[in-house]
Amino acid sequence: MSERTLPLVFINLGGEMLYILDQRLHALNTSDDNSEKGVWSENDRKKVMNDIVGTMFGKDFMDELLKPQQLYSHRTMKTVLTRLAHASIMRLNPASMDRLYELMVMAFKYQVLLCPRPKDLLLITYNHIDTIREFVKDTPVVGNKVDETHRKIIEIYSSLPEGEFQLLRQTLLIFFQDMHIRVSLFLKNQLQNPNGRFALSTSGPVPYGMDVPGLIRTFDRKGREVRRSEFPTGGSYTSPIRKGCFELHGDRVIRLGMNMYTVNHPEETHTSKAHSVKTDDTPNLLAKEELNLLARLMGSMKADDMPKTETGFQINLFTTDQEEEEEAEASSGAEEPLFGVINIQAMQDEQAATQLAQIAGQFAEGEEQPENLSSSKGDDLLAMMDDL
Amino acid sequence: MYHKEKSIQVKNSASALYNNLGVLRIAPRHLTYFTVVHANVVNMVSASWDGLNYSHRQLQSKEPNVATSTSLIMQAAFCPLPSRDLLVVTSQKGIQMYESDGSIMVYWHALDTPETPTAQAVFARGISAVRESYICVGVSSGAILVFDVPIKGSNITLSEVLKEHKESITDIAPECSGQPGMECIADLVSADDGGNLYVDCIILWKGTVVAGYGTGQIHLYEAVTGILHAEINAHARWIYSLDIAPFSGLLLSAAEDSLVRVWHLTMTPETNSVEVAHLHNECVTDTQICGAKFCDGDGYAFAVTGYDLSEIIRYTQS
Numbered sequence: 001m002s003e004r005t006l007p008l009v010f011i012n013l014g015g016e017m018l019y020i021l022d023q024r025l026h027a028l029n030t031s032d033d034n035s036e037k038g039v040w041s042e043n044d045r046k047k048v049m050n051d052i053v054g055t056m057f058g059k060d061f062m063d064e065l066l067k068p069q070q071l072y073s074h075r076t077m078k079t080v081l082t083r084l085a086h087a088s089i090m091r092l093n094p095a096s097m098d099r100l101y102e103l104m105v106m107a108f109k110y111q112v113l114l115c116p117r118p119k120d121l122l123l124i125t126y127n128h129i130d131t132i133r134e135f136v137k138d139t140p141v142v143g144n145k146v147d148e149t150h151r152k153i154i155e156i157y158s159s160l161p162e163g164e165f166q167l168l169r170q171t172l173l174i175f176f177q178d179m180h181i182r183v184s185l186f187l188k189n190q191l192q193n194p195n196g197r198f199a200l201s202t203s204g205p206v207p208y209g210m211d212v213p214g215l216i217r218t219f220d221r222k223g224r225e226v227r228r229s230e231f232p233t234g235g236s237y238t239s240p241i242r243k244g245c246f247e248l249h250g251d252r253v254i255r256l257g258m259n260m261y262t263v264n265h266p267e268e269t270h271t272s273k274a275h276s277v278k279t280d281d282t283p284n285l286l287a288k289e290e291l292n293l294l295a296r297l298m299g300s301m302k303a304d305d306m307p308k309t310e311t312g313f314q315i316n317l318f319t320t321d322q323e324e325e326e327e328a329e330a331s332s333g334a335e336e337p338l339f340g341v342i343n344i345q346a347m348q349d350e351q352a353a354t355q356l357a358q359i360a361g362q363f364a365e366g367e368e369q370p371e372n373l374s375s376s377k378g379d380d381l382l383a384m385m386d387d388l
Numbered sequence: 389m390y391h392k393e394k395s396i397q398v399k400n401s402a403s404a405l406y407n408n409l410g411v412l413r414i415a416p417r418h419l420t421y422f423t424v425v426h427a428n429v430v431n432m433v434s435a436s437w438d439g440l441n442y443s444h445r446q447l448q449s450k451e452p453n454v455a456t457s458t459s460l461i462m463q464a465a466f467c468p469l470p471s472r473d474l475l476v477v478t479s480q481k482g483i484q485m486y487e488s489d490g491s492i493m494v495y496w497h498a499l500d501t502p503e504t505p506t507a508q509a510v511f512a513r514g515i516s517a518v519r520e521s522y523i524c525v526g527v528s529s530g531a532i533l534v535f536d537v538p539i540k541g542s543n544i545t546l547s548e549v550l551k552e553h554k555e556s557i558t559d560i561a562p563e564c565s566g567q568p569g570m571e572c573i574a575d576l577v578s579a580d581d582g583g584n585l586y587v588d589c590i591i592l593w594k595g596t597v598v599a600g601y602g603t604g605q606i607h608l609y610e611a612v613t614g615i616l617h618a619e620i621n622a623h624a625r626w627i628y629s630l631d632i633a634p635f636s637g638l639l640l641s642a643a644e645d646s647l648v649r650v651w652h653l654t655m656t657p658e659t660n661s662v663e664v665a666h667l668h669n670e671c672v673t674d675t676q677i678c679g680a681k682f683c684d685g686d687g688y689a690f691a692v693t694g695y696d697l698s699e700i701i702r703y704t705q706s
Contacts, residue, residue: 001460001462001480001509001511002509003506003507003508003509004507068506068507113676116625117602118602118626161555162602163555163556163558163588163602166588166602166626167509169404170403170404170405171460173403173404173695174403174404174427174460177401177403177426177427177695177696178400178401178696180696193674197674197696198674199674200645200646200673200674200675200676202624202645202646202647202671206604206624207624207625209603210603210604210624210625211603211604211605211621212621212624213604213621213622213623213624213645214621215620215621216618216619216620216621216664216665216666217618217619217620218617218618218661218663218664219615219616219617219618219619220661221615221660223615223616229665231666232666232669233624233647233669234647234669234671235624235645235647235671237624
């Protein structure tokens with residue numbers, strides 16, 4: 001399958017991660033009294049964004065991604081994305097990271113599935129890059145890194161034939177296969193059905209470069225059209241979408257990949273598993289190639305991009321584990337169980353998990369919990385989450 | 389014209405690959421075999437015609453060694469030859485051939501994979517039985533490997549490598565006129581990745597090439613001359629599967645737009661012309677279809693698979 005998926009995967013998943021973090025960090029800001037105590041200020045949020053974007057679009061990291069290679073497992077992707085998130089002063093607990101990953105992946109799955117033409121995957125990627133550029137517009141150093149990466153992507157991907165893009169898309173679809181986690185925002189907007197599957201329309205404009213179905217044309221041996229007839233299509237299609245812009249700046253036309261989350265509705269980022277939860281069939285042993293990739297990616301996230309002196313702030317982005325359990329109990333009387341069975345991990349799996357933790361740990365600096373928080377942000381954040 | 393029958397449940401969902409449904413009818417035993425690819429596994433179902441017995445089997449892609457990650461399967465297809473039927477499975481690492489019930493692997497051909505990955509992906513795709521004893525398989529480099537298959541046993545050999553194409557092969561099809569003794573002008577047609585119009589499915593029938601495109605169009609050409617007979621704006625998204633029922637001239641097309649369409653091709657030998665008429669539509673709601681095949685040579689029944697669906701949906705003429 002395609003050897004060029006990684007850069008697009010990271011930019012798009014990373015982009016979704018930033019959209020969600022932006023929304024949740026704004027959500028943490030809502031407190032009834034407008035006192036300064038324990039809230040994330042505009043500056044704090046910007047710093048988080050700058051740190052993550054700076055690392056994600058760092059030259060070494062991008063160069064590693066741009067090398068032709070396979071797309072590995074979700075576990076590897078999640079590990080690297082966690083490390084990216086921790087390039088900022090934020091510290092996400094595993095439950096938050098799991099939820100965050102689910103949201104990111106379901107959003108990207110939706111975009112890839114509904115992508116009108118395979119090449120439009122680039123437009124989706126550019127939509128993410130455009131918004132990321134907005135997030136860091138006050139910090140030119142980081143903005144330049146984004147532009148530089150954007151140029152590299154344009155250079156490498158623009159000339160690929162349509163067939164390569166379809167192969168890329170098929171590779172991504174295998175990666176997302178059987179994931180049907182329900183996302184509140186999608187359910188609300190009827191993009192997703194209650195069973196977790198996305199809604200595919202049989203009406204609307206056809207992709208750019210395609211013809212509206214319904215016509216049969218017959219030709220004679222000299223190439224002259226001798227007959228036309230129409231047939232019922234079973235849908236109602238209209239004329240093609242305009243061509244989107246594939247340059248550094250411009251109207252992408254396609255809306256997939258733009259920020260769907262609004263600041264005022266944090267409940268949009270709630271997820272729940274659909275009725276039949278797929279058990280993870282991926283092999284327990286991490287292949288040597290995969291571990292090598294992981295090590296290279298971790299190593300390429302530069303140490304001096306990580307904040308050394310600042311203390312990390314633990315936050316739960318979403319409901320705590322205890323609240324999740326309560327929810328599960330409450331809904332056990334409902335028709336469908338919200339959460340699936342947890343597999344008991346075999347020995348090999350533990351080994352793989354330990355290896356991952358070691359690699360992640362190797363590059364963590366000053367990760368231990370600070371004894372004395374200089375400000376009370378950490379404690380108050382946790383307290384606020386409990387109140388939600 | 390067709391109505392939906394009871395679906396066959398499959399152990400895993402179908403991956404989004406072209407022609408992701410294999411069908412083999414075993415008339416003497418009143419059975420039909422189906423294959424559906426899921427990532428690195430082929431799910432086989434053997435279904436009895438009375439609808440009472442189903443048996444399942446899974447085939448894995450062959451790993452050259454444990455240190456590398458799993459090899460994804462591109463395609464699984466049955467190759468019916470006069471003396472025997474084989475099941476061919478192509479992946480990123482090579483080509484596996486099995487007895488048609490999937491019980492024994494009779495042959496393995498490894499593709500040349502470079503030490504470090506290059507930008508050009510390596511895989512095999514496009515499978516076809518040709519004439520009496522050959523199986524042709526396309527490769528991402530554009531080559532077509534021709535294998536010589538003996539009447540029985542595992543002494544299959546690579547007899548020739550055809551290098552007409554420069555781009556990845558997408559699909560290969562044999563001449564299937566369904567009329568024994570008819571003179572075959574062309575044996576094989578193959579399609580590749582290159583060019584502005586991306587062909588992903590192809591059929592050769594009675595000297596006519598039927599090609600399905602990424603633009604959703606179906607074109608009918610005269611095989612020998614390349615003259616365009618007809619052009620259909622068939623689908624609103626990429627076509628993923630084309631199949632023909634050789635005895636009746638029924639054509640099946642399926643695409644990412646959730647629709648399966650049935651057409652009828654008629655040849656008029658006197659004028660050397662081909663007519664195409666639309667007969668029927670089936671919509672598989674909220675599904676991007678990746679495989680559609682007739683279950684018999686007359687087109688009395690057909691089966692459909694879709695991305696993320698763990699079932700084979702069946703339709704029969706009313």
